[in-house]
Amino acid sequence: MWARLRSWLAAVVRRDRLETDLSEELEFHLQSRTDHWVRQGLTRQEAARRARLEFGGVDKHAEACRESLGLRLLDELRGDVRYALRQLRRTPTFAVVAIVTLALAIGANAAIFSLVDAILLKQLPVASPRELRQVAWLSNEGAGTLWSGIWYNGSATETAPRAATSFSYRVCDTMRRQSTSFSSVLCLGHVEQVNIGAGGRAVLGQGQLVPGNFFRGLGVTPAVGRTIDAGDDAAGRAPVAVLGYGFWERVFGADRSVIGKAITVNGATVTVVGVAAHGFFGIRPGTETDVFLPLVPMQPLVYDEPGMLESARHWGWLVLARLKPGVSDEQARAETETVLRTELRDHPPDTTVTDLPRIRLDDAGRGSDQLRGRLGPPLRVLMTIVGGVLLIACANIAGLLLTRMSARHREIATRLAIGASRGRLARQVMTECLVLAVIGGSIGVGLALLLRRALPPLLSEGSEVLHLDLSADWWVIAFSTIVCVVAGLACGLLPALRAPQTGLAPIIARTASSITSASSRSLVGRSLVVVQVAVSVVLLVGAGLFVKTLLNLRSEALGFRPDHLLVFEMNGTLNGLKDTRLVNLYEQTLSEVARLPGVRSASLSRWGLLSGNGTSDALVVPGRQAPIHVDVHLVLPGYFKTMGIQVLVGRDISWSDREHATPVVIVNQLLARQIGGASIIGGTVQVGDVHAQIVGIVGDARFSELRTPPRATVYVPFRQHGEHVATFVLRTAGDPADLIPIVEKTLSRSQPDVPISNLRTQDAQIDTAVRQERLFANLVSAFAMLAALLACLGIYGTLASSVSRRTPEIGLRVALGADRPSVTWLILRESIGPVCIGVAVGLLLAFWSTKLIAGMLFGLTPRDAATFVAAAALLFGSALVAAWLPARRAARLDPMRVLRCE
């Protein structure tokens, strides 16, 4: 085997040498034989003739020699490729159309797949990622009722409760010390927003508290300096930090002298000791960790809550572990479960545990996150869509090839007649398609690589920045190659099977064949039409559903006026500010921005409207049994006026509703109606632990989500609640976007240490909230239109070639008295059948498949009848137009000219 490969490679690589050697060797034989016969007494000429005769055909034997080396296939392939390129040059329009179609279809597939790869497939760039496990636990008890600070992954199903992914530091530490199944156990903080001060300016970044064995345990090396080690992760050590590679490049311009410099993290001064390896973005996909901090010394500095490490109640630490080679998951699971149950026995929570928690080990080779669960379904939908587009593109090119082949009838028949084998002809058609696919695919993949940076924002939600590692890896390369080859084969399969059947007989019996219609060639063409129409219908239905979803969302009554609003967030707690000082900072900032020219009014609230965030609590009305679940909205005075929410009864929150004044609340109409109407003004309700007086009723407005209708809401004075984040809102006279640079400049001057974030107009905020819906509406519409257009082209092409083939027959019919409508009908009839079947198949497919996108729709069911009817009608209409054009041409044929041609 090896000898053959080596010999073949040598022959391929040193082909010229082989050819000269071969001819020299055969020449030597002939010379020697000639000498032999001369010695026998023949003349030189006669001897040479005799030698040649004995030898047989020199060319034939030389070719057999090449074949012995396995070169013949290669030679033929080379010939086929050359022939294919010549064919394509000869029909440039076809070539361009086919290449562009394939480039778009394959490029779309490669682009979407690079997302799939980054989110669902790519392993972390750490040593042996397959050994990594995330430790999770399940209890029917409801983890949150046992301890505080619990994090979850995924959602509860009917059979299993939600998996909790966090532990107390002590449990985690015990696992690390006692484990015999893991080679390392990492106790981690979550990736969280931190305020990083470097070089005189403050930026918001993602920080993570990591243990001393983090980098060594993962096998991540430093790009510069050193990583955090066990020596850094102990109480009382000088605080240090390792920067993420991207952060180092962005903020420090990849300056190596940053090592040893001091930066601040949430106000605490730390020394930079290193930069993590290039390409390591942290362990949470979708985010890039900017700064890694040693857990034990930095915990009290980064979080304002002390004692989170010692507390048996705070269960907020993640556990990542590396399985020892040869240890089974079950062994490690059982061992870890013992640690957890021992802790429960020694330090029982306040609530009695009736359902002992079970440990589950999740594969963490691709990182720890919720991103896969969230983006999995939309990615699958996108992948299906681009797959459908590719299918249509292939069907279309196959149709075009068939049409072109019927034009090349004579050439093919002639080649068959002079001895080309049928298999060889089929292989040539295949080669041509593969050449098309490779050219189109290369362009498409190139485009996808160029444009891939534009992709992640399309999938991110709200203001989140989705950071994905989109570097092409083997998965992407393999996928793109396979798609190219499959596309090429798919395009060529039907034409290749058809090619050999285009025999000599029909050409010779030209007259006979031209009268008979409905040959099997057009049957193939028609089945291609069915496929294209069916896929187009599915995509059109999908497009309709997504467009309607977007329209439904945008036409929802919000309850406030979103135009002319500018919003931004500020988080003073990251600078260590608390309580009064924090609110004072906010109020001072508010008065500054309110004074800016062009600002009509300004206010602030804890959460911005429709930002995806919200707080809720239980409200108790005296004399009522059941508490009411309400949204709690913390606001400063002037909020309702700024947002355009109507105060219906009573008053707005006033500046005198401060920390020690009587607690007050304002309720929305929905809640007011629930608890007694306008008469409730002056009454008292209990929100959380606070008894507050109702002083006003305002109109209903959507709170955290665009998709959720207004709920019972209470508005609480911001100052009467020690809170953290503030979202400022400014109502402007002109375009709010004009104020963005002014606000940025003003605040960076007056509050250089407190960064602001998410500065944007409220309209932009709503746009981001429906970004995914918009993406799907636009993308699926575009693809559906493209698909429908290609399908119509296919119908047109099939019919046009059928008309030219049936010209003599039509001429005869007209001469015998057929009128124009009946001729038009004759041709139309040929396409109406496949179109009807295609529409029916498409509707069935859509009926079955749209339930997969039910979760992505809003305000309509996935089987929305109007959408189905519209999609079918649209496609049927355009198909009719496409079919009518060749039919009209047929009807206008002049019978005399046609019959004369024959």
Place this chain on the structure above:
Amino acid sequence: MPPRADLVPGTLDLLILKAVSLGPLHGYGVLLRIEQISGGTLLIEQGALYPALFRLEHRGLLASEWGVSDNNRRAKFYRLTAAGRRQLKDEAEGWQRSAAAIASALGARPEEM
């Protein structure tokens, strides 16, 4: 001249291996050697020798190098590789076994039945 026989299909490779096993030869030399060792009874189309030589070399049973022939011309010489020697042994034994079996079958007389 002795009567000539057509080559049994599949035996050309075996004959080439045998011929080359007696010492390195160029293509024409292989032809002469086969004629010589078969007593001039086997008839081969001369040109067909070369695809067979290429095939055997491709399979690693022969190795080749360029040298100078008796009449001072440049020629390609073939020699047997270790794999070729094994192959020759196996095939020769197989051939002799079946030849003996066939000869014995053809030599059967009615009274022995």
